[in-house]
Amino acid sequence: MDFDVTILGGGVIGVALARALSHHYSVLLLEQHAQLGTETSSRNSEVIHAGLYYPSGSLKEQLCLDGKQRLYAFCERYDVPFNAIGKLIVAQPHQLHELDALASKARRLNIPIEHLNRQQLQAREPLVVAEQALFSPTTGILDSHTYLHRLAQHATDQGALLQCHSPLLAARFDQHWHITTEQQGHPFTVTSRYCINATGLQAQATAQRCGLAANQIPTLYPCKGHYFSYQGRSPFQHLIYPMPEANLAGLGIHATLDLAGQVRFGPDTQYLDAEHLSYQVDESRRALFANAIQQYFPSCDATRLQPEYAGIRPKLHAAHQPNQDFTLTPQWHHQQLAGLHLFGIESPGLTASLALANHVTEWLRSQKQTG
Ligand SMILES: Cc1cc2nc3c(=O)[nH]c(=O)nc-3n(C[C@H](O)[C@H](O)[C@H](O)COP(=O)(O)OP(=O)(O)OC[C@H]3O[C@@H](n4cnc5c(N)ncnc54)[C@H](O)[C@@H]3O)c2cc1C
Structure with missing residues (x-):
């Protein structure tokens, strides 16, 4: 197997995941653009939210409260400008x-x-x-660009491979993943045990390409x-x-x-x-x-x-519909865990990023122990 985990998408969530997961696994991250973090992760308010607004007991609330503490500590420790x-x-x-x-x-x-x-x-x-x-x-x-840069630096120092210019072309699961991307204009396939979909606005399209059942893909x-x-x-x-x-x-x-x-x-x-x-x-x-x-x-x-x-x-909700939570959907293949899809990672995703990465890492490790 080439990698334990392949992460699709190099926004703040994918890169925070690469940092957290590379403590325990060999990690490849594929980002379609020339640079990391050029979509939603660089088009937001750059606010560290206190956690006041979200439905009680939701992942948004839990991960915002935890993420805020982690993010302030990270900025302090690793010299990310914040106020x-x-x-x-x-x-x-x-x-x-x-x-x-x-x-x-x-x-x-x-x-x-x-x-x-x-x-x-x-x-x-x-x-x-x-x-x-x-x-x-x-x-x-906070300065979200420096934050993303530090996350990427840590992930790389821990051995993760972060590949830009690498759009997902195809993903097929058969005992393990065969993930095809593009490298210098040519298709290139790697194998991986798990695949994590952190492609933001493209998460639904990516899930479909990965073969997640249509009824598990939220609109x-x-x-x-x-x-x-x-x-x-x-x-x-x-x-x-x-x-x-x-x-x-x-x-x-x-x-x-x-x-x-x-x-x-x-x-x-x-x-x-x-x-x-x-x-x-x-x-x-x-x-x-x-x-x-x-x-x-x-x-x-x-x-x-x-x-x-x-x-x-x-x-994940239309105008006038109730607010929907972050949705983390596992993908199984004949009772074998194949991966995880992250849907609806809107605000407070930046604040929650370290907590979400930790949550997913702990969850994946617990699956490995029991599975
Ligand atoms: C207007 C606005 C304001 C916000 N304000 C705040 C705020 O103040 N505080 C806060 O905490 N949160 C805020 N957020 C939320 C926060 O910005 C997001 O939750 C966070 O940036 C999501 O990161 P992401 O990595 O999931 O998505 P993205 O940054 O979009 O990353 C997804 C990546 O996947 C890549 N990708 C897509 N398809 C493929 C493919 N096929 N192959 C390879 N790569 C692919 C994309 O190129 C992209 O880089 C705001 C969001 C918005 C829209």
Whole structure:
């Protein structure tokens, strides 16, 4: 056998998996593009989430809480730029009930939170107008590119082979996997005991190619989020979030700061047709953005909003359907474990990445012991 585990997809999840699994297994990772992490992993808000929003008991909640601790420790230890800058979740008079529910949830989960009235909020953020707010001091930002680079470095140091320019062409399981990729324009086949599908927006197509039963492949509902930067000096000291949308389709058009202090607003939510994915940012959304932002930042100057970039969430629910959890689906072949497919790894996937990698590694090792 060439490798114990082949990971398909070199985003933050695939690379975190390569790092965790290469402690125990020989690992190959195949990434279709010229570089790692150029899809969703470099098209997000770069926020380390506190873990406030997710359905109770969900993997999103569990892995976000665990992942946040791991990620801060990793950044500290391996010199990844980050800032636990803190976030204000702001509520208008008709949203106080939801804000209270969020505060109770935070207390239940032991997530530090401070409840602020209008005056206390104004003292911290003079330009933000809302009835009340929650301050989350454990929410932060990180340099996701350096983070991915460190993960890749560790994985490589531990012997994992991370291959870019290597799209999956075919995968067939017969006692073990025969995985065909492209190397310098020619098909090339490797053998592997397990295969892990971490191909993000392509996870459904990849699962089909790997022969996972159609009824085990959840429907993909790609949901685009646009960002606009706010030119000039930052009007804020913290991240500013309105109350989240009802089914967590998005967290509302919020303000994040990058490590250089530049403010950007976004992401909004626009469900796309899975056949037509595009990262284009349409200028005509400026008015929609300005309108949403002015609900909590009335002096927002729309002419300072500039189209920046967009990302696409690999959601497993349509608009107005309940939020779906991260879905990890094992693939069996005559009662032999062949692999694992990761579906719906949307936010908080970046925050959860180290915890998810650890969770999958522990699970795989337990299968090996019992299987
Ligand atoms: C708008 C937006 C904002 C977000 N904000 C945050 C945030 O602030 N905090 C947070 O914690 N999370 C956030 N997230 C979520 C986070 O970005 C994702 O959960 C995470 O990046 C998913 O990583 P991934 O490796 O699964 O996917 P990807 O980064 O998409 O990686 C999948 C990889 O698979 C490769 N691939 C696909 N098909 C093939 C094939 N056939 N052969 C070989 N390779 C293939 C792709 O090229 C790609 O590199 C956000 C997401 C979005 C969309």
